[in-house]
Amino acid sequence: MSAIALEGIEKSFGATRVLGGVDLDIRAGEFLTLVGPSGCGKSTLLRILAGLEAPDRGRVLIGGAEVTGLRAAARNLAMVFQSYALYPHLTVAENMMTPLKLRDLPRAARLPVLGPLLARDRYRALRAEVDRTARILKIEPLLDRKPGQLSGGQRQRAALGRAMVRNPVAFLMDEPLSNLDAALRVHMRAELSELHRRLGTTFVYVTHDQAEALTMSDRMAVMQDGAILQTGAPEEVYADPDSLDVARFVGSPAINILPGRIDGTGGLGALGTALGRFRTTDAQKVAIGLRPEHLSLAPAGASGFEGAVRHRENLGADVFLHVDVEGIDRPVVLRTTPTETRDLAIGAAVGIDADARAALVFDETGRRLRFEAAELVRIA
Ligand SMILES: Nc1ncnc2c1ncn2[C@@H]1O[C@H](COP(=O)(O)OP(=O)(O)OP(=O)(O)O)[C@@H](O)[C@H]1O
Ligand SMILES: [Mg+2]
CATH class of the missing domain: 3.40.50.300 (P-loop containing nucleotide triphosphate hydrolases)
Incomplete structure (x- = not known):
């Protein structure tokens, strides 16, 4: 009631x-x-x-x-x-x-x-x-x-x-x-x-x-x-x-927004990297939201995303790693552990892995594009 x-x-x-x-x-x-x-x-x-x-x-x-x-x-x-x-x-x-x-x-x-x-x-x-x-x-x-x-x-x-x-x-x-x-x-x-x-x-x-x-x-x-x-x-x-x-307002550190696109075959990509595949073939520009917990550290050169460490935000149990990535205005933020990042110097080159199944996809007007989880298959 x-x-x-x-x-x-x-x-x-x-x-x-x-x-x-x-x-x-x-x-x-x-x-x-x-x-x-x-x-x-x-x-x-x-x-x-x-x-x-x-x-x-x-x-x-x-x-x-x-x-x-x-x-x-x-x-x-x-x-x-x-x-x-x-x-x-x-x-x-x-x-x-x-x-x-x-x-x-x-x-x-x-x-x-x-x-x-x-x-x-x-x-x-x-x-x-x-x-x-x-x-x-x-x-x-x-x-x-x-x-x-x-x-x-x-x-x-x-x-x-x-x-x-x-x-x-x-x-x-x-x-x-x-x-x-x-x-x-x-x-x-x-x-x-x-x-x-x-x-x-x-x-x-x-x-x-x-x-x-x-x-x-x-x-x-x-x-x-x-x-x-x-x-x-x-x-x-x-x-x-x-x-x-709403995605931007809720969550701290804020969700990462990557410029991406869905190509004519349903491939979802960002920054030149294939992130997944949709069952749609409507080609369009999209914004891809990935929260810090859906990104992880990969060896430099081993993944599609690369960047340079800008800041290590140590919160004790978690370390949020801020990484400058070419083509994105704001640093991309990853949730990592203190042990993982202990030896990382500022400026060090790192790779970033994305859990594409967790990606939130928005059209150019900011509206959420919803797809069944099964439709978005990780191909990286
Ligand atoms: N009595 C008033 N006369 C003129 N404008 C007002 C009046 N009360 C509120 N406003 C305006 O209305 C808008 C909304 O104000 P409101 O106080 O509801 O915002 P809010 O969401 O509570 O913001 P905050 O988080 O800063 O408290 C603001 O632009 C404010 O300047
Ligand atoms: Mg108020």
């Missing part, structure tokens, strides 16, 4: 069209990531879903009911932003209570009023709710501290706690980890995944970081220029991209 549906969402700011008719179904309980380069419209789409921005056209449905005209507060969605927006003068517990108070107090009292001003048993009930959430997030020892006395990760958890106490239909998060240092970010990714599993609530998560999307999502929607290019499980989007843009 789809928990949330966006239908034909269009949005312009002045003359700039930011969203060009976006359709997206978000399933109940899934962790869905909106991912794409800066400025592609992710935050705008999330804000429209949240009710913080109105679309020019299109509909937003939650649990099958249209909410397009409803204000944010009436949608029961919890929003967690990049800046945690905690009240600095309130403790963590008081911060977490604020949304509950806002919900339950009459309009006249909707100020960051403190606990003591509330009736005592109402306060106790709220406090019990806060304690329960704090236990889940393991922030009980921090409840009496103020935001200024917390680390970035702790502040992040407090902000999450504040979102969680409301029991929302879904959590909407816009780059919530981008203010954290690299190590903490990796740690918080794991924590968010675990939290999602435990709560079973729908998460809609915005990031420009493809690694974050790959590690956390049940499904990711890859956006570019105000449109969703492809939606799918991370493994699927990585291994089976529909377009050159």
Whole structure:
């Protein structure tokens, strides 16, 4: 069942069209990531879903009911932003209570009023709710501290706690980890995944970081220029991209793109090397995508591709070898092992072997050309 549906969402700011008719179904309980380069419209789409921005056209449905005209507060969605927006003068517990108070107090009292001003048993009930959430997030020892006395990760958890106490239909998060240092970010990714599993609530998560999307999502929607290019499980989007843009955006180091062609007999080649054979005989220029793990080191002279080592990127378990190849603007990147490349000097001549069965082939417009695996037979 789809928990949330966006239908034909269009949005312009002045003359700039930011969203060009976006359709997206978000399933109940899934962790869905909106991912794409800066400025592609992710935050705008999330804000429209949240009710913080109105679309020019299109509909937003939650649990099958249209909410397009409803204000944010009436949608029961919890929003967690990049800046945690905690009240600095309130403790963590008081911060977490604020949304509950806002919900339950009459309009006249909707100020960051403190606990003591509330009736005592109402306060106790709220406090019990806060304690329960704090236990889940393991922030009980921090409840009496103020935001200024917390680390970035702790502040992040407090902000999450504040979102969680409301029991929302879904959590909407816009780059919530981008203010954290690299190590903490990796740690918080794991924590968010675990939290999602435990709560079973729908998460809609915005990031420009493809690694974050790959590690956390049940499904990711890859956006570019105000449109969703492809939606799918991370493994699927990585291994089976529909377009050159998606192939390029996902994966680090990025996929290698080689200029190639299919000749009149179905032969697929790049850089003067035969890579494989298609059952098609439509001659055309193509772009051939090969990920670093599908290229391997071969003795110089023994394979079709040759180049000179430009850089050895040592990541410990893997070494990504960047090789300058004539006829390609960017260095070709191969995944190798430290032992394989230990004695390779910069500038050394090396050969490159390609697993042609893993090659992704795109036509000149960047559209994926799909062929059955059996049709692409390695002939090298
Ligand atoms: N209120 C606004 N007024 C005018 N233009 C806006 C407004 N909000 C966003 N934009 C423009 O809309 C486009 C999309 O912005 P949006 O914030 O949705 O991008 P994003 O994908 O979230 O990018 P980032 O990864 O940098 O956060 C950008 O070109 C931005 O400048
Ligand atoms: Mg944004």
